[in-house]
Amino acid sequence: MNVRVGDRGLMAKLERASARLRERILPPRVDEIRYVNFAVTFLCNSRCRMCDIWALYRRDRARARTELTLGEIRRVFRSPLLRGLRSITLTGGEVFLRQDFVEICGFFLTDFPHATITIPTGAINPELNARMLRRILTEYRPEPGRLYLSVSLDGIGETHDRQRGIRVYEKTWRVIDEALALGGIRVGVSFTITRESWRDLERVYELARARGLGFNAQFAQQSEIYYARADVERAWPIEDLREIARVLERVAAEHLDRLSWPQRVLDVQAYYLRRMATYQARPRRLFTCYSGTHSFYLDPYGNVYPCVILSKKLGNVRERRFEEIWLSPEAERVRRSIAARECACWTACEAMPSLGRSLRPAWENLVAFGENRNRHPG
Numbered sequence: 001m002n003v004r005v006g007d008r009g010l011m012a013k014l015e016r017a018s019a020r021l022r023e024r025i026l027p028p029r030v031d032e033i034r035y036v037n038f039a040v041t042f043l044c045n046s047r048c049r050m051c052d053i054w055a056l057y058r059r060d061r062a063r064a065r066t067e068l069t070l071g072e073i074r075r076v077f078r079s080p081l082l083r084g085l086r087s088i089t090l091t092g093g094e095v096f097l098r099q100d101f102v103e104i105c106g107f108f109l110t111d112f113p114h115a116t117i118t119i120p121t122g123a124i125n126p127e128l129n130a131r132m133l134r135r136i137l138t139e140y141r142p143e144p145g146r147l148y149l150s151v152s153l154d155g156i157g158e159t160h161d162r163q164r165g166i167r168v169y170e171k172t173w174r175v176i177d178e179a180l181a182l183g184g185i186r187v188g189v190s191f192t193i194t195r196e197s198w199r200d201l202e203r204v205y206e207l208a209r210a211r212g213l214g215f216n217a218q219f220a221q222q223s224e225i226y227y228a229r230a231d232v233e234r235a236w237p238i239e240d241l242r243e244i245a246r247v248l249e250r251v252a253a254e255h256l257d258r259l260s261w262p263q264r265v266l267d268v269q270a271y272y273l274r275r276m277a278t279y280q281a282r283p284r285r286l287f288t289c290y291s292g293t294h295s296f297y298l299d300p301y302g303n304v305y306p307c308v309i310l311s312k313k314l315g316n317v318r319e320r321r322f323e324e325i326w327l328s329p330e331a332e333r334v335r336r337s338i339a340a341r342e343c344a345c346w347t348a349c350e351a352m353p354s355l356g357r358s359l360r361p362a363w364e365n366l367v368a369f370g371e372n373r374n375r376h377p378g
Contacts, residue, residue, distance in 0.1 A: 023357050028294035030327065030335075035087045035295035035353045037308050039226070040104055041067055042300050043097040046122045047165025050194055050220035052228040053093055054165075067300040070100050072318070074107055076298070079322040089118040089349060093300070096121060096128050106140040109147075117142075120150040120190065123175035124168055130178040137184055144184040148214070151176055153189045155200035156207075163197050176213065188214025190348075193244065195233060202247045215251060216269065218348050219280050225299060226308040236280055245277035256365060264365045268352050271361035279346035286346070290354045292335050296326075306334050309345045 028034070043064060044054035057064045068076070077085075088108050095101050108117055121129060136147070153172055154163045161167050179187045189208040191201060201217065208215040222232040252270035259267060275286055292306025292314075299305070302317040304325050312334050315325035325331060337343070345351065355361055 025359070027288075028290050028357065030293055031081055032084060032294055033081055033296065033326075034084060035089075035349075036082075036085060036298065037089045037091055037295070037349050038298045039091050039093060039300050040073075040095050040101065041098040042093040042228075044093045044122070045097060045124045045166075046094065046168070048122075049163055049165060049196070050192060050227070050229075050232060056228060067098075068302050068317075070103055070107070072302070073104060074111075076302070076317045076322055077108070077111065081323055081326055085112050086115045087118070087353070088112060088115050089120070091118075091120050094122050094124060095119060096125065096132050102132050102135045102139065105136050109136075109140045109142050116146055116148060118148045118150055120152065121175065122152050122164065122168070123172040124166070126171050126174040126178060129175050130182070133179060133182055133185065137182060142184070145186055147184070148186045148188060149175075149179050150188050150190045150214075150216075151179075152192065153204055153208070154192050154194070154197045156203055159197055159200050163192070163194060176211070180211075186214065188216065191215070191217040193217055193219045195236070195240075198240065198244055201244065202250070205247065205251055209254070215255075216348055217248065217251070217273070217276070218346070219276065221309065221345065221347055223309045223311070225303075225305055225311045225313075226297065234280075234283070238281065241277045241281050244280075245274075248273045248276055253368075256368065265362050266356075267365055268355040268358075268361045270368075271355055271364055272346075272348065272352050274364075276346055279344075283344055283346075285341040285344040287351065287355055287358055287360070289338050289341075289343075289350070290357060291350050292331070292338050294357075295350070295353055306331075306338060307345075307350045309347065309350060310334075310338070310343050312337075 041064075042053050042056050044057075046054050048054065090101075090105060090108070092098075098104070105117065105119070108115065123129065133149070136142070151172060152164070154160050157169050160169045160172065176187055176189075179185050189204065191197070191204055193201060205215055220232045221227060222230045224230050252273040255273075256264055256267065256270050279286060291310070295307065296314075297305040297308045298317070304314045304317060304322070306312060306314065314331045314334060315328065317325065
C-alpha cells in the first residue's frame, strides 16, 4: 500500500500527540527515563550566598581531579536505559570552567539528537562562555533551539552582585548579548528568590521580557548534594509572599498569553509559577512526583540520586553499571518512599517534569483560557 507524504506527516503528528496524551494519563515505567540533571563539575568562580558549591574545591583542591572523565561519561550515558533521554541539563558549579566542556556537550548533542540541552551559567567569564559556545555551534552544528542557555540573574545591579558574592551584573548582560548574537541558542533568565533579592523580581522579569528572553524563578533551595548546604531560610513573612505571588501570577498569565491554544494545553510553567509561593508558605507535596523513575541526578563523581534535593544515594557508576543501580532493590525502596510522599520540594528541574504527567495544569490552563475569552469576547 502506497502512503502519501502528507499522510505520513499526519500519522507522525498523531503518534506524537498520542505519546504526549499517554504521558499525561499513565505513570512512567522505570525504563522510561526522560530527564537528567548532570553536574559535570563543581568548579565555580562565584561566591553565592545561597549555595556553597564554590567553597568545595577551595577547601580540597585535589577533589576536582576525581570528577568523571569524558570517557566515563560516555560509558554511563550509553546505557540502554538512557536511550530515550529528551531533556539533559548540564549543570554545575560553573560548567564553562571544565576544560573539556565543549566535547562533553558535543557528545550529548551527537548521541541524543532528539534531546534538548540546558546549560545554566553564572556568567562570570563572558569571553570564556562565548568562546566555548561558538565552538559548540561550529563543531557540532546543533539544530536551532536545541541549546538553552539559562543565565542566573537575581536582581538589578548591586542586588544581584551581593547575592552572587562578586561584581558580575554587567558581565551577566554581556553573556546574554553575546549568546543572542551567536544565533541558534535559546536564552533565558533564572531568578533565585531570597529575602535579599525578591523585591527586584518584577523588574528583572520586565527586563527579560523586553529582550525576548525566557524567564523562570524559584526560591532558594536547600540540598546537601546539589547546593552543598542544608540551612537555607524557609520562613517568610506572609505579606512578602503575597507580593511575590502577585508578581508570579503576572508572569504566568503573560506567559500563557504568548502561547497558541495547543501549547497552552501542554504547558506546565504557569502552574508551577502560580503554586510557588503557596508551597513556600506551607511546604507539602502538591503533585505526584516521578523523580527517581523518569529522571535522576548524577553528581560530578558518579553518584546517582533520584533528584537534586533528596540525598538518598542509589549507587556510584564507577562501582556498578547504571542499569544495576537503577534496577536495584535500593532504588526501588527510594521510589516507594517518593511515592508515599515522604519528601517534598518545589523546584523547576524536579517539579515541572512531573507536572507534565498531570492533567491538572492542562485543566487549569483551559479554565483560564475560557475565563479570558468570556472577559474579552471576539
